[in-house]
Amino acid sequence: MxxxxxxxxxxxxxxxxxxxxxxxxxxxxxxxxxxxxxxxxxxxxxxxxxxxxxxxxxxxxxxxxxxxxxxxxxxxxxxxxxxxxFLPTDLRGQSRVRQWLFWQVGHLGPTLGQHGHFHLYAEEKLPYAIERFHREALRVYSVMDRRLGQSEYLAGNDYSVADMACFPWVRTWKAQGIPLAEYAHVKRWYDALKQREGLRRGVSLGSDLARRGxxxxxxxxxxxxxxxxxxx
CATH class of the missing domain: 3.40.30.10 (Glutaredoxin)
Structure with a gap:
């Protein structure tokens, strides 16, 4: 357990x-x-x-x-x-998964976390911070979109922990004001992953406990x- x-x-x-x-x-x-x-x-x-x-x-x-x-x-x-x-055993495949997983924890997550904070939650709206993290949010989406234009999933042709790491952050696109439709490859990937039953159960965990008001x-x-x- x-x-x-x-x-x-x-x-x-x-x-x-x-x-x-x-x-x-x-x-x-x-x-x-x-x-x-x-x-x-x-x-x-x-x-x-x-x-x-x-x-x-x-x-x-x-x-x-x-x-x-x-x-x-x-x-x-x-x-x-x-x-x-969800983690390849071959050298090159495992390396790709680790790179994109570390990209998520080092870039996608922190960027969208800061963007969401200044855009949605900060009591004092700071134009510089909002604009700075908005530009960076669009940049990381572009990085992801370019990669997903080359392969079905982030680390290649197989679904992996790198995709699981990125999905919940991309899921915030609407609240964060990200024009998802402009990132066609990310949208294709996002819509496909939404169909996975395990993923759907995972992102619904604790939905009744989400903070409101x-x-x-x-x-x-x-x-x-x-x-x-x-x-x-």
Missing amino acids: IEFFTAPAPNGWKVAIMLEECGLAYEPRWVDLAAGDQHSDEYLAINPNGRIPAIIDRAPGDGGEPVTVFESGAVLLYLAEKAGR EMSEEQRKNLFGTAKARVQ
Whole structure:
């Protein structure tokens, strides 16, 4: 059994998709980000970065003590190796998947995260920040579109953890004001992936817990500020 620490957000959905696609047994452990659960001593012992997701594998492949993994990219690779799925075993294929997975965690996710924050959530609308991250969001979409014009999936002709990592972030296109129709190859890929049953189950996980309505000042601090953050 895998304990899955998550919240209804793109980085959590990445891992939820993988768990569902692989059919691995798991139990969600909901982290209420607005309430500040991510800053608790209990959670920081699991994920010292105080973010989601994280897992505890209670039945690791080596038969030893439970294994804790944090950071979404690391979790996806761990699960791929555990299940023996969605990560090629040949040198070149595996390298391509790792490159596009790291591209997601280093570029697509952070860019869209910052764009979404300044565009949708920041109380003070800063034109420079909004424009700067909007331009960068369009740039990473262009990178993705060019790649998907060359192959069916991001890392080649097979669906992989790289696609699972990118999908939940592309899923935010409408809220972020991204003209998806202008990126024909991304749209083709996006529409095709939406048909996968495992992926659909993954992105629906926790939909009933998604935050709605206005946030209190304390909730804003927990989500966007430095409430209870620790400096070593």
